[in-house]
Amino acid sequence: MASTGRKCDVGRSETQREYIIRPRDRKERKHYTDDWALGDEEIEGRRSFRLDDKMESDRFPQCFVKEMVGSDFNLAYLQRHGFNTPLLFRDKAGLGLRVPSPNFSVNDVRMCVGSRRVLDVMDVNTQKNVEMSMKEWQRYYDDPNKDKLLNVISLEFSHTKLENYVQTPNVVRQIDWVDVVWPRHLKDAQTESTNVLDEMMYPKVQKYCLMSVKGCYTDFHVDFGGTSVWYHILKGSKIFWLIPPTERNIQLYENWVLSGKQSDVFFGDTVDKCGRVTLTAGNTFFIPTGWIHAVYTPLDSLVFGGNFLHSFGIEKQLKTAQVEDTTHVPQKFRYPFFTEMLWYVLERYVHCLLGRSHLDEGGGGGAGSPDSDTPKPQNSPQQAPEDHIHLTPQELHGLKAIVMFLHSLPTNKKNVPELIRDPIALIKDVRTLVEQHRYDSPEAAVTGKPILRGPDQSDRLILPRNRGRLPLTKNSGNRSSTPLPPGSKQGKHRAGGKGGTNQGGGGPRRRRTRCKKCEACQRSDCGDCSFCLDMVKFGGSGRAKQTCIMRQCLQPMLPVTAACASCGLDGWGQQPVIPIQKMNREIPSSLMECSVCYEIIHPDCVAKLCPGMEGVVNEDLPNSWECPKCCKEGKNVEYRPRHFRARQKSSDIRRMSVSSDTNSALLDAIKVEGMKVELDAVAAINTTPGCEDFGRPLTPRENPSSVSPIAGDAAPAKRPKLEPDDTFNEETNAELLVLNIRTPCMTTFLKPSEFQSLFADRL
Structure with missing residues (x-):
């Protein structure tokens, strides 16, 4: 019998082998998680307060x-009232939210995301993060x-089969900056x-699955980057303690x-007022920007949710970023590409209100472009x-706050995206926009219409993309009809199996059929998706x-007529005919289909061809494995699961931002003496280590100058706080606003006097 590839430690009992908890190896690739308030350091001792008392206390009404x-919560509501109060919906009707049926289980989640998906798991008692498959x-x-x-509170499942089962609320899709601001071609x-940071093309924080057992508790925290949150309780129950983000409470x-x-x-005992709310199955909950909250799980729960930045809470979002600096939140636990997103927000408002695009050719006009397939030259009039x-007051004041925030950042953290070629022209256009x-x-x-227009996702046809499903064509050379991102090459990852009818190994020999047992097979048509x-x-x-x-089957089966490529018999050792009695067999078919070469064969037959070799069973798909022949020839080394193979990478269009290391080297070379600027060490740019690492601010370990004397090498650089008035302080005036750095011989500067003339008298 083939090996499953799972290793057990010698000497462990059967109960100990049920699940293995592995402490995180610091040398492994870092993943992004939203649990930034709960670090990896183990807490000494247990809690000195009883949660039962906090759940029953009258102090938290x-x-x-x-x-x-749901029908009352729309864009017009946000334009009129803003988004400053937590909202509770007892029923999801009218929200445009789609989630699986209540019969959906953790086992269904496993089948959708894969058994080998590594999760960040928090030990509630020690608040220590560990990893489990x-x-x-x-x-x-x-x-x-x-x-x-x-x-488990940080399983982001976008780009897995599970994402087809969950659609975010309508309002979120209309205001989420990832959908309406971030360049569409980068997300595609x-x-x-x-959530490997090195492979992330956009802030991948839109769809989370939270799986908690009874008794779990997440201490008070603010969601990363000041993001707002939506939660839907599919199963179980949650208790939230809520504290408003006033100046005193934040301090x-x-x-x-x-x-x-x-x-x-x-922490709820230290503030003047702390609220409490209990959520049950079927409830949907929205938490605005900056709210401090804790969560307790009284029943085993399965929750879907997501985080989003938007234009109705910009000032509080920026304030939260400063709180993260003050509390020394590591970069890997923050909103990814937060600063780059701010630049794209300015560009989108200028594009939509002034008709001017500041994205480079190939940028495609951004997420909300009316014609994203036709590149426009930079700063082109439209x-x-x-x-x-x-504009609403929240948007107008927010645009001003973004400019002031970017101005306050040190040079090595401005992170101007590569697609924005002339940020000075963009800043000038923002000035014009604010003036108008x-x-x-x-x-x-209050119009009910979005200013930043993105693609209407509810009307777009969601293609299958082969995520866990086999293509529907027999012996097809093209394993996917899904268009690939620009610059990617068809067939970059080939199966290479023998006996295929096409070069590169061909497609599956047989189309799989429904299992008729999983939750998807047993439910009815939703009536809301594009296919319905x-x-x-x-x-x-x-x-x-x-x-x-x-209703896409989670466990598609080999058809009963499938036959072994070696002996010609079916999965029950008979001739491949279609007798009715086969349909009712309780014994499963013994045939195995290779997920690399797609050959269907008996394990006993392949053992005769490859003695001493064992295949690796795919635990997420019945009768599927990496056959011994492919394992022997090494074809499975670079192999990725089938439901990802049609989605090729496009390295030539990967988003790149201005190198923080380059900015840092130039900053060290700049000496301000009145109006005199000397560049003494521009040549050091070419020898600066890590210049190839674009689009990511320096971590404290890479940037020793940002280390806090209190927190050691775990503290990021602290940003200066936003001033409540419109003036620039003298300390800020003393530095240049370096907006864009391209090459050692082409450096663009904006002096404080020029910056003040652009904004101080207008905002």
Whole structure:
């Protein structure tokens, strides 16, 4: 029998081998997680307060939370009232939210994301992060005898099969900067399903799956980057403690985090007012920017949610970024590409309101471009809106805050995206925009229509992309009809199996059939996805002829007529005919299909051809393995699971930002003496280590100059706080605003006097 590839330690008991917890190896590739408030350092001792008392105490009433119905929560509501209060929806009707049925289980999550997916798991008692595979986590979750409290709150599942089962609320899709600001072609180029920072093409924080067992507790924290959050409780229950982000509460929170006594003090007892709300299955909850909250799980829970930045809380989002500096949050636990996103926000507002694009050719006009397939030259004039569009006060003040925030950053952290070729021209256009909209009417800004327009995802056809599903064509040379990102090459990753009809190994020999047992097979059509809307019974044309996205089988089976390539017999040792009795067999087929060369064969038959070799069984797909022949020839070394193979990487269009190391080298070479600027060490740029690492701010270990004397090498550089008034302090005036650095011989500077003339008298 083939080996599953899972190793067990010698001397362990059967119960100990059920799930193996591995402490994180610091030399492994770092993954992104949203649990930034809970570090890896083990807390000494247990909590000195009882959570039962906090759940029953009358000191925490259900305040701050506003209950609404989904039909009333739309863009016009945000334009009129902003987003400053937590919102609770007892039912998801009217939100445009799609989630799996309540029968969906952790085992279904495993089948969608893969058994080998590595998870960041938090030990609730020690607050220490460990790693487990999805298979190990599922065994732990289903085990009734648990010796530890473990919690998964950072499984981001975009670009896996699970993403087809979850659609974010309509309002979130209209305002999320990832959808309406970030360049669309960069997001489409994402191929990695995990959150490996080196492979991330956009802030991949939109879809999370949270799996918690009874008794889990997440201490008070603010979500990374000041992101707002939506939660939907599919199963179980959650209890939230909520604290508003007032100036006093934020200061108390900073002191509480820096004190290191979180296990001794329940932060809700230190503030003037702390609310509590209980969420049950079917509830949807929205948390605005900056709210400090803690979460307790009274029942085993399965939750879907997501984080998003938006234009109705810009000032608080920037304030949260400063709190992260003050509390020494490591870079890997922050919102990815936060500073780059701010530049793209300025560009999108200028593009949509002034009709001027500042993206480089090949940028494609950004996420909301009316014609993203036709590149425009930089700073090219385009058609501006005919009617004057009014901005809300939150947006107008937010644009000013972004400019001041970027100005306050040190030179090595400005991170101008490579696609924005002339940031000075962009800043000037922002000045023009603010001048034109300084007298906008708040009432006229309530239109219910988005200013930053992105693609309407609800109307786009979501292609299968071969995520865990076999192509529907027999012996097909093209394993996927999904268009690849620009610059990628078709067939970069070939199967290379023998006996295929095409070069490169060909496609599967047989089309798989429904298992008729999984949750997807047993449910009915959702009636909301693009495939359902195309069906005749729902009023469509019936051209797509595709099954409902929610009914795509999680465990497709080999057909009963499949035969062994060696002996010619089927999976039950008979001739490959279609007898009716085969349909009712309780014994599964013994045939195995190779996921590399697609050859269907009996394990006993292949053992005669490759004696001494064993295959590796795919635990996520029935009758699937990497056959011994492919393992012997090494064809499975670079192999990726089938449902990712159609999504090729596009390294030539990978987003690049200005090198922080280059900025740092130039900053050291700049000496300001009145109006005299001397560049003494420009040649040092070519020898600066790490110049090839674009698009990422320096971590404290790489930038010793940013190390805090209090926190050692774990503290990032601290940003100066935003001033409440419009003036620039003398200390800020003393440095140049370096906006863009391309080559050692081409450096663009904007002096403080020039910057002040652009904004100080206008904002």
